[in-house]
Amino acid sequence: xxxxxxxxxxxxxxxxxxxxxxxxxxxxxxxxxxxxxxxxxxxxxxxxxxxxxxxxxxxxxxxxxxxxxxxxxxxxxxxxxxxxxxxxxxxxxxxxxxxxxxxxxxxxxxxxxxxxxxxxxxxxxxxxxxxxxxxxxxxxxxxxxxxxxxxxxxxxxxxxxxxxxxxxxxxxxxxxxxxxxxxxxxxxxxxxxxxxxxxxxxxxxxxxxxxxxxxxxxxxxxxxxxxxxxxxxxxxxxxxxxxxxxxxxxxxxxxxxxxxxxxxxx
Amino acid sequence: xxxxxxxxxxxxxxxxxxxxxxxxxxxxxxxxxxxxxxxxxxxxxxxxxxxxxxxxxxxxxxxxxxxxxxxxxxxxxxxxxxxxxxxxxxxxxxxxxxxxxxxxxxxxxxxxxxxxxxxxxxxxxxxxxxxxxxxxxxxxxxxxxxxxxxxxxxxxxxxxxxxxxxxxxxxxxxxxxxxxxxxxxxxxxxxxxxxxxxxxxxxxxxxxxxxxxxxxxxxxxxxxxxxxxxxxxxxxxxxxxxxxxxxxxxxxxxxxxxxxxxxxxxxxxxxxxxxxxxxxxxxxxxxxxxxxxxxxxxxxxxxxxxxxxxxxxxxxxxxxxxxxxxxxxxxxxxxxxxxxxxxxxxxxxxxxxxxxxxxxxxxxxxxxxxxxxxxxxxxxxxxxxxxxxxxxxxxxxxxxxxxxxxxxxxxxxxxxxxxxxxxxxxxxxxxxxxxxxxxxxxxxxxxxxxxxxxxxxxxxxxxxxxxxxxxxxxxxxxxxxxxxxxxxxxxxxxxxxxxxxxxxxxxxxxxxxxxxxxxxxxxxxxxxxxxxxxxxxxxxxxxxxxxxxxxxxxxxxxxxxxxxxxxxxxxxxxxxxxxxxxxxxxxxxxxxxxxxxxx
Ligand SMILES: Nc1ncnc2c1ncn2[C@@H]1O[C@H](COP(=O)(O)OP(=O)(O)OP(=O)(O)O)[C@@H](O)[C@H]1O
Ligand SMILES: [Mg+2]
Numbered sequence: 001x002x003x004x005x006x007x008x009x010x011x012x013x014x015x016x017x018x019x020x021x022x023x024x025x026x027x028x029x030x031x032x033x034x035x036x037x038x039x040x041x042x043x044x045x046x047x048x049x050x051x052x053x054x055x056x057x058x059x060x061x062x063x064x065x066x067x068x069x070x071x072x073x074x075x076x077x078x079x080x081x082x083x084x085x086x087x088x089x090x091x092x093x094x095x096x097x098x099x100x101x102x103x104x105x106x107x108x109x110x111x112x113x114x115x116x117x118x119x120x121x122x123x124x125x126x127x128x129x130x131x132x133x134x135x136x137x138x139x140x141x142x143x144x145x146x147x148x149x150x151x152x153x154x155x156x157x158x159x160x161x162x163x164x165x166x167x168x169x170x171x172x173x174x175x176x177x178x179x180x181x182x183x184x185x186x187x188x189x190x191x192x193x194x195x196x197x198x199x200x201x202x203x204x205x206x207x208x209x210x211x212x213x214x215x216x217x218x219x220x221x222x223x224x225x226x227x228x229x230x231x232x233x234x235x236x237x238x239x240x241x242x243x244x245x246x247x248x249x250x251x252x253x254x255x256x257x258x259x260x261x262x263x264x265x266x
Numbered sequence: 267x268x269x270x271x272x273x274x275x276x277x278x279x280x281x282x283x284x285x286x287x288x289x290x291x292x293x294x295x296x297x298x299x300x301x302x303x304x305x306x307x308x309x310x311x312x313x314x315x316x317x318x319x320x321x322x323x324x325x326x327x328x329x330x331x332x333x334x335x336x337x338x339x340x341x342x343x344x345x346x347x348x349x350x351x352x353x354x355x356x357x358x359x360x361x362x363x364x365x366x367x368x369x370x371x372x373x374x375x376x377x378x379x380x381x382x383x384x385x386x387x388x389x390x391x392x393x394x395x396x397x398x399x400x401x402x403x404x405x406x407x408x409x410x411x412x413x414x415x416x417x418x419x420x421x422x423x424x425x426x427x428x429x430x431x432x433x434x435x436x437x438x439x440x441x442x443x444x445x446x447x448x449x450x451x452x453x454x455x456x457x458x459x460x461x462x463x464x465x466x467x468x469x470x471x472x473x474x475x476x477x478x479x480x481x482x483x484x485x486x487x488x489x490x491x492x493x494x495x496x497x498x499x500x501x502x503x504x505x506x507x508x509x510x511x512x513x514x515x516x517x518x519x520x521x522x523x524x525x526x527x528x529x530x531x532x533x534x535x536x537x538x539x540x541x542x543x544x545x546x547x548x549x550x551x552x553x554x555x556x557x558x559x560x561x562x563x564x565x566x567x568x569x570x571x572x573x574x575x576x577x578x579x580x581x582x583x584x585x586x587x588x589x590x591x592x593x594x595x596x597x598x599x600x601x602x603x604x605x606x607x608x609x610x611x612x613x614x615x616x617x618x619x620x621x622x623x624x625x626x627x628x629x630x631x632x633x634x635x636x637x638x639x640x641x642x643x644x645x646x647x648x649x650x651x652x653x654x655x656x657x658x659x660x661x662x663x664x665x666x667x668x669x670x671x672x673x674x675x676x677x678x679x680x681x682x683x684x685x686x687x688x689x690x691x692x693x694x695x696x697x698x699x700x701x702x703x704x705x706x707x708x709x710x711x712x713x714x715x716x717x718x719x720x721x722x723x724x725x726x727x728x729x730x731x732x733x734x735x736x737x738x739x740x741x742x743x744x745x746x747x748x749x750x751x752x753x754x755x756x757x758x759x760x761x762x763x764x765x766x767x768x769x770x771x772x773x774x775x776x777x778x779x780x781x782x783x784x785x786x787x788x789x790x791x792x793x794x795x796x797x798x799x800x801x802x803x804x805x806x807x808x809x810x811x812x813x814x815x816x817x818x819x820x821x822x823x824x825x826x827x828x829x830x831x832x833x834x835x836x837x838x839x840x841x842x843x844x845x846x847x848x849x850x851x852x853x854x855x856x857x858x859x860x861x862x863x864x865x
Contacts, residue, residue: 040723042722061722062722062725065723065724073720073723077717077720078720079716080716080717081712082709082713090709090713090721093709093710093726096706098707099707099734100702100707100734103704103705103707103708114705153724154724157724157725
């Protein structure tokens, strides 16, 4: 992915398997969020493809969500003036199909679908523990609950792969612990999770596998122990100059950005 | 010589020190309110001038006329609130928060309308010699409640300005209403609907001075009711009795032509309804989906022209064809739909300001194209600037809309017929608006408005749902346009412009939505009623109406950016009051139900 002369993500080949929790770490500006944006179609990668369950995804956000990849944002992007319940209902958009006509005619099918959607949304709110605030406006929630609500909204689209961008940013230790539990619970539902985080303890507790992104390139990928032991990771975080010879990158220097994620959920 | 002595600001002394702006004991203040109110009311039974040259005939002893009636009403309202402040049983609901503001504002209402009358008598008849003793009594009597109100004790403030501000402030918290039986709630809604109809019918008949007096009383009284928290209570009431309130609104709207003896006022009514219905359609596009459309009036034009072309008018290109109304309405709506999609498809890929500019361009293209399709500069379809005149009246099953009909002793004239037809179309449009907004598609519109990127990342096909909003709005405008073509007998290109001195045009439609309250049902109708009636009634303003209108908009955006009837979301967006963060109802969208009769 290039922005003018800046190559934000380069030759990252990356796979998430079903039921896995994978961490994505790297110093500020490494291109982690940009990588997410490429995956979800918010940015059209200059080169490379994203495939999910064996099919290549078009770079259109709504089609990516429909295919089964949902995400949260680093800077919370809830629908601030909608209620908690409405936010989650919007998340169900791709899993419902009542159009304008059925809304205007209000047949039995419409009522059933609305009811089912609401029930499903309430289940999710109960799951994350916000059911008692269903009619509050999202903007009035405390910060930690807003993050949770964003996760519930993403889960409402029934994804096979959930992308979390710094889900514990700005949280206190207890809230971080609770989020950890939440991510495990999400995995237990059979959803693969790819999580960006700067909190190393959080990442190493949680993840089956961790990838390190530095200056847009993947430096190391492996289990927590492997990554923790790797001194280049420490060097990168401490700001040592990084010689671009990572073993994992593809030799073709022309291939600027190959982002390929396979989330083979279920 | 300037010694800088440290004078520590004395902290607001004894807590909750209460005093009035005018130093009077509480008992005296209240007595002034009550006595002044009664005296004001009584003074309207005296003659205020000797000649019946002054409109409304204020010369009759024992019988208030014209502007005196307004003073009478304002005086009575002052008395009611004064009694409520005494804690008279059965009137407590008038002052739920027991604050001073309603008393001050009702007193001001009486004062303002009385002094306006007194001064206009002197001004129009040439000097104060035209005053009668009754005039002096009224002037003094109406001043008393103001003095009394300003003497009411309130928490001490530092400056006079703050003290004055505190006198008209609405309290942060209005106590929750006591539980009342459902039949009482319904009775209250019925009475309010009847009152609203009476006020609207009176206002639409009022001319010149009388209309200004009417405005004075309505503005101050509404403000008083607002500051008392009664509007909040009312919207709570309608929210709990939603269908009943809607039904009463429609009954009141239907009853309106029966209150009128002159068909001219039904003409105003039908134009307001057309204007309001189109504004409600625009509210889908602007208020729900957040798309700033500056060329919306073109869709009204498409509907009107389509209806005119198939109306059987001899000046129509297809003069042989005469569709029945239902077919014409469907054709008009369909033509607008097609135009909506054609214009929306390329433009909706743009966001924000770019979209606004491009829609503005398309709106103007419509008018210019219609102007030129006269067979000289373009194909001969629309007759160019001459338009299509002599559109025949509608006729349903032998019921000719052009004739007067007698129904139960009431004469229903031509415009009243169309008015009733428009009420039906309004009901349809309101139903469509409410159902669409409270559904999956409505939620996706709001989500797009709130954060388009997040919405698409949640799986919403932004372009598609925006196009649906755009096309639905266009269709509804087209539908209203088909009626408007028949009401006005002819269609010409000129009204379908971006901005003009009289509604409907795109700027006025947008203003009606913003003024009334974006994202609500009743807001656009209230906005339309105001924007249509004010230039129509205030003839003196005619050539400066755009200027006045601009000033009014600036003031509104400064003091009440969410519009007169706020949507809960909007209100929170602009004011962090915190009082609304705990929800009362569980509905997804919460427009207060339609309240104004015929508006
Ligand atoms: N839309 C854009 N246009 C231009 N440059 C961009 C854009 N988005 C990101 N960048 C650049 O790409 C680089 C990677 O940014 P990115 O936000 O992906 O970092 P990150 O790893 O998420 O950092 P952080 O940990 O601070 O969130 C940065 O240098 C950033 O300035
Ligand atoms: Mg980031």
